[in-house]
Structure formats: structure tokens, C-alpha cells
Amino acid sequence: MERRKFIKKATLTSLATLIGTEIVFGSNMFKDYQPVALQKPDPFKLFHLDNEMVVLNDKPWNIEAKAHLLDDKITPNSKMFIRNNGLIPTEIDEKNWRLVIDGESVKSKKTYSINDLKTKFKQHTYQLTLECGGNGRSEFDPPAKGNQWTIGAVSCATWTGVRLKDVLEDAGIKNDAIYIGYHAADTHLSGDPSKEPISRGAPMHKALQEETLIAYKMNGKKIPLAHGFPLRLVAGGWPASVSGKWINRISIRNIEHDGTKMKGTAYRVPKNPVAPGDKVKDEDMEIIESMPVKSLITYPKSGVILEKGRALHIRGHAWAGELEVSSMDYSIDFGATWQTCTLEKPVNRLAWQHFEAEISFPKAGYYEVWARATDSNKSAQPMLLPGWNPKGYLNNACHRIAIKVI
């Protein structure tokens, strides 16, 4: 972490002046410890993170992975990006947690405890790809406002819970239902209790999909706090903001849900393509639904030095929102020619797919391996940035790694 290094450096020279007191055992302290006086809570300990994870923002917490950290087929908690719009709730009483199903289009408002959910409905487990709508935002020019995600705001963990469909049907869905919207226990950054940091949702057809869950487990264990304990809505393949964390209420709406971050420019892109930097009116924006086709080379880490004549094994994952990835290619000549990778089928719908390839390099020199996925509608990843949009969403440009053959 750059900030950590910087602070450490500053601390070594002026710690005593800073704190104004003698530090016992100070000489042993510097190896892997930041003096408490200078630190906010350590996110690596707080969230049990791999020490290579990158903290973009510490209020609210926004943390991303690097490509090589995402090599696992099932993303573990330690390498899973954390995205927050508000402050993570601090006191959660799992036993007394309630999920309310209400809204204009519910037949009868119902309230469930977590135990009710577990005992009344059938349990399902799916591996689901969750990618932040703004993953890749840092590459847009002119820059877009918000956390400057590079490539690491994507994960594919297993989620266990009950189908949202089953719960909604238990409460009863009126014929005029259009959308569902979630409400949760997080706190607005300003501390204003009358404001919700985020309250998004999905149209009924997504809400009623088999894979759309009210989850209480991630990777077989209770959901970590940062990922939504005790209940999370999980809607794979759509911007991860649809997958509300710490949910305590789901409203069945007879209008498009109008909660926080559903309106204006939030999680929306222009209906028609615009030139970079153009101003776009709110009414000319539309809600992002399925995420676009994308892939990451997760092995090897960029920067390989390889002896001439030695083949390079590469592998990674590819995903395509609601669709399946139908083919996967790589290029070592900046797109002049493409070679096919071996591509696995997803373990279930909306899970990412694994690819691999063996690459031989014709001669010594500098190379980049570019990876390109194509979805079942024949849409492929662009090598350049896709269409600019005011908030910097949906950058699915090809991932690449640097190789030097000597």
C-alpha cells in the first residue's frame, strides 16, 4: 500500500514528535505495525484481507483486488472486492433480524426471521459473478467521478440462501408488479437517519430468476459483515449494487423502484452513444441491467520474464452478465492475430467460466498477452475503451499482461 509506506516513512523520522510520548518497545514496532495514533482501523485485519488488496477509499470502505489475486475458481473472502456507498452497520442482531416484504404490489405484507426463511423455503446454492458497475472506471478519459476502480471489482463466490421468487410468492405478487427495491441497515455518510445510502433493485423478471437469492451464506459460511451479514440479496450478472447488503426490507413496486441511486446518473448510461465528455441529461440515461462480456488473466501475474523457447501457461476467468461466454481468445501481437483458449462451461448460470492456453513466443522481446472473451450473442470485448459515459460504467476493454522473453 502506497499510503502505508508513506506513513511508515514519515513515522520513522518523526514519531516521537508526533505522539509526544515515549514508545515502549518502539524498536520492535516497525516491521509490520502502524502506530495506532496514525491509523484508522486496519482494513486488512478488520475484513481479513489478503495483504495485496488495494484500499481505494477508507470512508466509506472501498477495496479492490488485483488480477492475479483472483486466480481461485471460487473467490475467497480475503480476495473479494468491497464496495460501500455508506457506513457498514455495526450492531447486528441475527436472532432478531427481520425481513419485511411490502410495497404497493404485495398481496399481504409479511415479515420473516432468518429462521423462518431457512425453515419455510427450499435452500439453493449458486456460484454467482458480482461485478461493480464502475469496475474499470479509472481508464475513462475524461475521468469519471467516483471510486477509481481498475480491474479488481469483481468476484465469483458461492452464495447459499432461498430464492427471492419463493419468498415474494409466499407474500403474494399482484399483477401490477414491475420492480423490487431493497432497503438495508447501512448508514448514510452524513449520518442523517432519514437518508438511505443506497436502495436499488431489479425488474420482476430478474427478481423471479431461479438464481436470484436472499442469501445467508457465502462460500459455505455466514456472510462476512462487509459483504452483507446477515442477509444479502444476490443477483448475479447485474451491477453488484443490485445485490443489496444487510437487507431488512424488500418492496414489490408498481413503478420502477425510485430509491437512492436509482435516479439521475447513478448506475445509468446514455441511451444513445455520446462523445467523451458530453453532458447528458438525466432523461437521456437508462438503468444498467446485465453487465457486458469481460475476462481477466489471473495467471501469471503481469511482468513475467521468460527464457526463450519456454512455453507460457495462462489462465483466467470470463463472464458475460446474463449471457454465457461462448469463446475465448488471446493475442500476442496486439490483435493482429488471435488464438483460441480452452474454455470451460460455467458450473451454473451466471457463474464465471475458466479458460487456459499454452503460448509459445516466436522470438525474444517485449510482448503483451491480450485476452478477449466473446458472449453467446457474438459480442466481444473491445481492445480500446468502450463508449464513454458520464459515470464511467461498463468498461469491459480487454485485460492484458506484460511478458519479456529473453
Place this chain on the structure above:
Amino acid sequence: MKKGSSEYEKLVQKAERLAYTAIFLMAVCVGLLLLKIYDPTLSIFQDKKELVVEVDEDLIVDGIHIRTGFVEDVGLMTVVNNCTNCHSSKLVIQNRMNADRWNATIKWMQETQNLWGLGDNQKIIVDYLVKNYPPVEKGRRLRLTNIDWYELKK
């Protein structure tokens, strides 16, 4: 049962209780003594949050405001005082915008995020941000930089 022997028994029971209490208290003392030896500051009893020592809030080292990481320049404290109450300075530093877009962002924060009116400070803040955190030209794709070269193990 005789009255005398019952009183005697009560006395014995009382003595027993006293002895147990003494043993218990001694055990507690030994425990505390050991704790004091192995954890001299008795840190396990302290709430972690209370350990935070106040740093000089205005301290600047090598042109960087230590508490926030902001660059030292005209308007620094105006930015610190108005822009780090709700969110971290990290959110400000990672964003690169021109004056127009910063002004629009401020308006958005006032409309939705409970940011107060900034008055004359708005120009000071925007000038500081545009000067110290200007947008970087990236074109349609940047070249790969900061490559950490390493030999691949066999």
C-alpha cells in the same frame, strides 16, 4: 440434633467459606500478577478505540498534510474542513476533474449528501483541487506502466 453441635458445624462451614474465599482471592492476585508481568500495560482490558492518541491535526511533512494526505497549498485547510467530514480524503484525491465538474459534484453533494453551502470557500476549494489534482490525459487506452518484472519459476 443438639443445638451446640449445630452451632459448631455452622462455625466450621463459615471457616471453610472463608478459606475458599481466601484461596479464590489469592488465585485472582496471582492471575493479575502474571497479567501485569506479561502484559504490562494491561492492554487486554482497554477498548482498542480508546488507544488512539491524538496527532497534531495540522501537521505537514514534506508538503503532505499527514492526517489527510492532501498536498500543501493555498486552500488546504479549507478543503480539509469542508471535504473530509462525511467521506475520506482518499475519495477526493483519486478523482480528477475540471472546475465545471467539481462545481457540479459540489451541487450534487449539497442536493443529496447534506453538504452545507460553501459560500466564498467554494472557489478556494475548487481552485485548490483543479491545481493540485488535475485530470491526466489517457486517450482510448494507456500503455502498461509500473510493471513489476519477475522470473517465472519452473
